Amino acid sequence: MENNYAAVASEKEDYQLLKILGEHAAYEPEAILAVIAEIEKRNITAPNLEQVKQEALQAHELREQQQNPAPTSFSDKLKDIRALFVPQQHYFVTPILINTNLVIFVLLALAGVHVLSPEGEDLIQVGANFGPYTLTGEQWRLFTSMFLHIGIIHLLVNMYALASIGGALEPLVGRRQFIVAYVLCGLAGSLASLWWDQQRISAGASGAIFGMFGMFMTMVLLERRMTWAEKKGMVYNLLGVIALNLVFGLQGGIDNAAHTGGLVLGIAYGAVLMLRSGRHFAQAYNLGGSIVTVALLLVAFVGLYLQIPTENARYLTMLDRFGERETAAMQVMKEMEVDASLINGGKYLPGLEQGIALWDENIKELIALQELPELGEEQAKEVEILLHYTQLRKTSYTMMRDDIRKSQPWMHERQRRLLWDIGNSVQQLNNLREGNAPQPHDSATDLALPEALEETTGFQPESHPLFVLDGKVLEGIGSDGIEGHITPDEIESVTVLKGEQALAKYGERARNGAVEIISKQE
Structure with missing residues (x-):
C-alpha cells in the first residue's frame, strides 16, 4: 500500500523503524503501514509485526469509511443491505450465520412449520432445547436449538442484532475467535x-448474540489504548441495549435464562481474550492457548450438564412415551368394540400380542422410574398408580388372548373384575392430577351405575346400547336411566353382546350392542 509516509520511512535506520513500531499506538495508521512496508522490504525481524499490521489496516479502513459519505440513492442502500448477506474479508462468519438461520427457517416453513407461531411439538421434533429430551440422551439439542426460531419476528429481530454486533466485533477479533465465541455463548x-x-421449549440465537454483546463491551472496557472519553459512548450504548433486552425479557414467553447464560459467558470470554492479547484488540491468537481455553470451557459445560437434576426430566419423558405406547396398545380394544365375536376373534390376536408387549415395556420403565432417589412425593404416587394400572391392562390382554385361542367367551366374571379395577386406577389417577381427595372403589358397587356400566362394558353413553334386565328388554332406556330399574349392589352379573351376536339375539334394535344385566335373586 502506498502512502505519504513511505519516503520518510525509507530514510530511517533499522532501530528507528523498530522503535516506531513498538510505539505504534502514538502514530497514524498510514505511518505505521509505511514503517511495516519498509521493515518487510529490509527483511528486519520484528515482534508482533503481523498483528500490528492487521490493527493498522483496520484503523485505516475505519477512517476511510468515516470519510466516505453514506449512500443516499435507493440502489446504494439496496447494495448496502445486500452486503449484510455476502461474506467479505473482515465480515465473513457473520453473514454465513445469518444465511444459515434464514435457510433453516425457510426449509422448516416449506415442511409445514407455522411461520408466525410454530407449534411446540414441531419445534421439539426439529431440534429445540427441551429438558425431558435434552437431559435424557439428546444433548445435541443444546447446539441445534441455536439455529431454530419461534416465528419470523423472532428470526428477524435476532438476525438484525447479529448483523449489528457481527459487523462491529468480527473485524476486531477475527473469524476464528468470533465463531468460537458465538458457539460457546450459544451453548452456555x-x-x-x-x-x-426444564419444561420450557427453548430455541433461538439470542443466547449467542447476547454473549457477543457482552464480549464486545468487556473488550472495549479492558482495551488499554483507548481513553474513557473514547470508550464511554460505546459502553453506555452496549449497556443500554443489554439492559433493555433483559428487562423486555421479563415478560412471559421469553427465555431470559438463555440470554443471561450467553451474556455471562461472553463477558468472561472477552476478558480472557483481552488478557491473552495484552489488552488490545487482535485477530491473531496462539492456537495452543485457544485450544486449551475451549477445552476448559467444554469440560465446564459437561460438568454443569451432569449437575442438572434429571429426575423430573426422566419423569416427563416417561409420561410422554407411556402415552404413545398406551395409545398404540388400546387400538386393538377400539377395533374389538366394533365387531368382535367368537367367530372373528382370532384376527385380533396379533393386536393383543402387540398390546401385551407394549404394556410390558411400560411396566419395565415405570419400575426403573420408581428407583429414582429424588422423585417427588406426588410423582412417586402417580408412578405407583400407573404401574398398577399397566399391570392390570397386561393381565386383561393376556387373559383375553388366551380365551380367544381357546375359542371361549372373553367377557367373563374375571375379566369384568379386571375392568372394574382398571376403572378404579383411572379414577385414582384423575383425582391425584386434579388435586382431589382419593376416593378408591373397592368393587363395582362403589361406582355410580352409569359410570360402572361404562367401565365394565366399554360402551360410551352416547352409543345407546340395548339394555336387558333379567331377560326383559328395557326399551328407550340409556345408561343414565338404568338406575331407575336397578342399583349397583343388586347386580349379579353383566354380559356384553356386540355386532353379530347382539343382532342375532335381539334384532335391529341391538345394532349398537346389548347389555344383559342379571340381578341378584333372594
Whole structure:
C-alpha cells in the first residue's frame, strides 16, 4: 500500500523503524503501514509485526469509511443491505450465520412449520432445547436449538442484532475467535435455560448474540489504548441495549435464562481474550492457548450438564412415551368394540400380542422410574398408580388372548373384575392430577351405575346400547336411566353382546350392542 509516509520511512535506520513500531499506538495508521512496508522490504525481524499490521489496516479502513459519505440513492442502500448477506474479508462468519438461520427457517416453513407461531411439538421434533429430551440422551439439542426460531419476528429481530454486533466485533477479533465465541455463548445459553426451566421449549440465537454483546463491551472496557472519553459512548450504548433486552425479557414467553447464560459467558470470554492479547484488540491468537481455553470451557459445560437434576426430566419423558405406547396398545380394544365375536376373534390376536408387549415395556420403565432417589412425593404416587394400572391392562390382554385361542367367551366374571379395577386406577389417577381427595372403589358397587356400566362394558353413553334386565328388554332406556330399574349392589352379573351376536339375539334394535344385566335373586 502506498502512502505519504513511505519516503520518510525509507530514510530511517533499522532501530528507528523498530522503535516506531513498538510505539505504534502514538502514530497514524498510514505511518505505521509505511514503517511495516519498509521493515518487510529490509527483511528486519520484528515482534508482533503481523498483528500490528492487521490493527493498522483496520484503523485505516475505519477512517476511510468515516470519510466516505453514506449512500443516499435507493440502489446504494439496496447494495448496502445486500452486503449484510455476502461474506467479505473482515465480515465473513457473520453473514454465513445469518444465511444459515434464514435457510433453516425457510426449509422448516416449506415442511409445514407455522411461520408466525410454530407449534411446540414441531419445534421439539426439529431440534429445540427441551429438558425431558435434552437431559435424557439428546444433548445435541443444546447446539441445534441455536439455529431454530419461534416465528419470523423472532428470526428477524435476532438476525438484525447479529448483523449489528457481527459487523462491529468480527473485524476486531477475527473469524476464528468470533465463531468460537458465538458457539460457546450459544451453548452456555442453552445450559442456563435447562437449569432454570426444564419444561420450557427453548430455541433461538439470542443466547449467542447476547454473549457477543457482552464480549464486545468487556473488550472495549479492558482495551488499554483507548481513553474513557473514547470508550464511554460505546459502553453506555452496549449497556443500554443489554439492559433493555433483559428487562423486555421479563415478560412471559421469553427465555431470559438463555440470554443471561450467553451474556455471562461472553463477558468472561472477552476478558480472557483481552488478557491473552495484552489488552488490545487482535485477530491473531496462539492456537495452543485457544485450544486449551475451549477445552476448559467444554469440560465446564459437561460438568454443569451432569449437575442438572434429571429426575423430573426422566419423569416427563416417561409420561410422554407411556402415552404413545398406551395409545398404540388400546387400538386393538377400539377395533374389538366394533365387531368382535367368537367367530372373528382370532384376527385380533396379533393386536393383543402387540398390546401385551407394549404394556410390558411400560411396566419395565415405570419400575426403573420408581428407583429414582429424588422423585417427588406426588410423582412417586402417580408412578405407583400407573404401574398398577399397566399391570392390570397386561393381565386383561393376556387373559383375553388366551380365551380367544381357546375359542371361549372373553367377557367373563374375571375379566369384568379386571375392568372394574382398571376403572378404579383411572379414577385414582384423575383425582391425584386434579388435586382431589382419593376416593378408591373397592368393587363395582362403589361406582355410580352409569359410570360402572361404562367401565365394565366399554360402551360410551352416547352409543345407546340395548339394555336387558333379567331377560326383559328395557326399551328407550340409556345408561343414565338404568338406575331407575336397578342399583349397583343388586347386580349379579353383566354380559356384553356386540355386532353379530347382539343382532342375532335381539334384532335391529341391538345394532349398537346389548347389555344383559342379571340381578341378584333372594
